[in-house]
Amino acid sequence: MASAGSKSWVTMLSLLVAAQLQASLAAGGWDYGKNGPNRWAELFPKFCAGDKQSPIDLSTQTALQNSLIRKYVFHQSSIAAGVKFTLKNDGHKIELNWSPELSITMGQTAADQMYTAAQLHWHWGSSDQQGSEHTLDKKSYAAEGHLVFYNSKDYANISMAASRPNGLAVLGVFYEVSANDNPLFKDLEKALANDTLINMGGAAEVAARTDFNMFSTFLPSNQDEFFRYDGSLTTPVCYESVLWTVYRQAVPISARQLQMLRRLHYSDNSSMVNNFRPPLPLNPGNRPGTPRTLYRTFSAGAAGLAPSALSTVGLILAALLAGRLFVAVEL
Template identity: 35%
Template sequence: MYKKMFLLLCLMLEIGMAYSSGWTYGRKEHGVDHWGEEYEECSHQRQSPIDFNSEEMIPKDEVALRFLNYNQIPNDVKILNNGHTVKLEFNVSQPLYMYGGGLWTAYKLAQIHLHWGHDDSSGSEHTVNGKTYPVEIHFVHFKARFTDLTAALADPEPDTLAVLGVFGELSKDDNMKLAPMINSLEQVKNKVGTNLKIKPFPASNFFPKDLSRFYRYEGSLTTPACNEIVMWTVAQKAIPISESQLDALRSLREEHGDALVDNYRPVQPINGRKILNVSTYNIESVSGASQVYSSVLITCALSLAFNKLF
């Protein structure tokens, strides 16, 4: 009896502490300026996002960045308004992998989420020579040798996660590839914490037309606890998104009914890190051995991912 009451009291205290230490994007007590007070790593030296300054970047050539199974139609797609962003999870028959492009192993997709501003002058987390985009999409991947994201985070390394960032730039017309997500936002507008299934669409719908050039650096998660375990890849080409589609994102609400906007962290100091300006090339365009090359590269990447040498 007393043991059960004690455990219940501990649980209530834990819930209370979790609530009181909740973080926000604002400037108040738990806002971005105070994250480091409650989450120590948010004050460390390899934080994200950053500004990609042309004068500070190092040119680098790499073999092409590759994506496996990204064009498949998922069994279902779940959308969630978690009060900080809108998140998408893809239930697929074949896992979605990212590899190549200078990554030393294969990474499996966990989820996609977005960051945006209250108007077109802000929204992206990363900036390019000080330029801000109205939206930034993050593809969160973890090392494929782990069963899931939770297992990966339990055994962290500097490159445990590989996040692909894609900017969205304002266009006159709607981007119809974004329509399945945009059209579903009304369903989660005021439903914080509720997972809903929406019309399936391939994760590649969020890709820009060209992924041959990107920025690369070692950094962190851009939300608490700001773990410095991310190998960042940020595409240089953006995808189009219309004003009405951006307005649909801005119509989302936080837990207490306030507008869910400006959910981006300001850029952080580089602190001497190497920031790469990467141009990629296709080996098959030189050798003419496309199928052989792709097969070998996939085998190597997945073998490294699962620690199996052949």
């Protein structure tokens, strides 16, 4: 007869195997069509039906203005000979990767660079009126880029960090159609024009400029105004492990550059467009647990939503008393 200890061990092992199996299914059994975002919570309830899902609507009125939130301090090593950038089509999106010799990090201070960048990817629409995952006061943008970091202070790699609390941090940037080309996409155009990238599994090398800087090329010029909140990955497995920073200012992208994205194909060879998850509630109704708080670093300005100095102090004190302010802001 099996002992209680061995039964407990078998039960734990079974639960672990089941969780890994579901995560594996989540990684491959979804798309943006028949098994699209409206079914992810049903298909993967363990991962995609939680209380802290992303994206959300970044409502200026709902967000709590907090001048104590720090913007990140960035660092990138020099681009030495042999460093390579590669664009790949994974069947859901395109993703930019780079050689491990290139270090791209960020943190609260120059000395505390706790996050290491792992990849950059994009979501876009079939028209210029949609494509972003987050919305800004209900407004959608033509595309959204995500620079994904993992907590390299506590975890050895992104695979270990992805499912852990405070495991990931993502910088989100909106793209707005403009007469001007986007400087980052100018660097990517030759690779995007390569027919090997069109279908799933395709990849193309990107020429690396020695003066290339990820942060100055990807981020908007105004890096002081942003939203921050605790959320999740926006695709299965939807782990709720992400500290999101989404910038208020959009960056330009030309119609010509957007068309280069829209020529790509999903895994079923259909056009890769509308590869975004629609916004979800900041705090779903009738759910237990501590509500999420959306923070912003700027005044609501002309919309007339800026709180008075007194109300600002009151809101910050309320957040402190609730134990939320620095939990959400500091890592």
